[in-house]
Amino acid sequence: MSPIDENVSDAPDTEAIDTFKQVQHVIWATGDFPDVAERNIWDVGARIVRHLGVRQGEDVLDVACGSGNAALRAAKAGASVVGVDLTPELFDRARQLADEAGVWMELIEGDAEDLPFDEETFDVVVSTFGHMFAPRHGVAAGEIARVLRPGGRIGLTTWTPEGEIGRFFATLADYMPVPPPFAESPVLWGSEQHVLEMFSESGIELSFKRETIKPPPFETPEHALEYWSTKFGPLALARAATEGAGTWSELRVKLLEYYADQEPLEYLVILGRKAG
């Protein structure tokens, strides 16, 4: 292979990466993610803001903020908050919740891999189950570190591969197209070793703990499946795709087994401070 050929094959496929993100946008705009978040994971935003000890007047960025899970709680703590997300459809609910709480936050359509801010802009960067869906983990970690001020803190929550949501995505993966080579698995962010590698050059010192959250139970596995396959974009679209491919009935059986045996949802809490 000539050096020119090598350059061509090593170049990031920007078109494929853009397409991947457009698909992510469609996924998270499908169904009713604000309802999913408020029913199932809403307390995590409050918990991470408490862990971070967010204070009055601090500049806080919520990466992949969705309908404002962490952003809202940071604003309630008196911080000056910006939320960024690929899916601006979710901002309507975030704004409604902020109005109800009598707080304000700036919400910007944007990409975790290309944050629209100067370096060293924020005292705190937070993400609850958000940045983990950016396909190139090193790029997303680099952006978080870049926009953080010296002495600033990060607080990230990520589903673990061994936990219930890791098990859910593994079940789904058997029925979905293989992801493109640049897209790392989101639940890798639930491995302490992987996270240490992602931030190894960042000057951010990390600590970890694992927590769980237990959503209210459904009456039956069928009720759970109906809820999740209607409201949760990744499953709503997987259902439509597998119905088209004739594999939904098989996936349905596996998901009913999954919903019949629900443990609390485990996630990794990643806390860090940048030297400075």
Ligand SMILES: C[S@@+](CC[C@H](N)C(=O)[O-])C[C@H]1O[C@@H](n2cnc3c(N)ncnc32)[C@H](O)[C@@H]1O
């Ligand atoms: C599971 S939701 C979490 C939302 C919110 N943080 C919460 O806790 O409710 C994942 C979010 O990541 C966003 N997202 C996915 N890829 C992204 C990217 N590359 N940049 C910014 N946001 C992204 C989606 O639009 C979605 O709002």
